[in-house]
Amino acid sequence: MSSSLTQGILVTIICEAVLQDRLINLLTKFSVSGYTIIPAQGAGSHGRRMGDIAGYNTNIEIKTIVTPEISGKLLEDLKLYEATHALIAFQQKVEGLFD
Secondary structure: OOOOOEEEEEEEEEEEHHHHHHHHHHHHHOOOOOOEEEEEOEEEOOEEEOOOEOOEOOEEEEEEEEOHHHHHHHHHHHHHHHOOOOEEEEEEEEEEOOO
């Protein structure tokens, strides 16, 4: 691992598209410097999500790179949505070219 690269925590959230605005507000609350949202398809414990009708039975994937402290707080706050919506979230240590 090169010391010239920046280290961070990649947080990935895969959830129902209906949560998009709420999760953007959550990321804003933690002053994240950026995020990426992409449509997602697949199957899991909540059934098959095809994403073929906008806004219905669709999932999104949100990715952001944050500090370990913010990652912990973000995952803790996501527990609120996990109880009532299809949602998984995980974190990974990463290093690369980002600020």
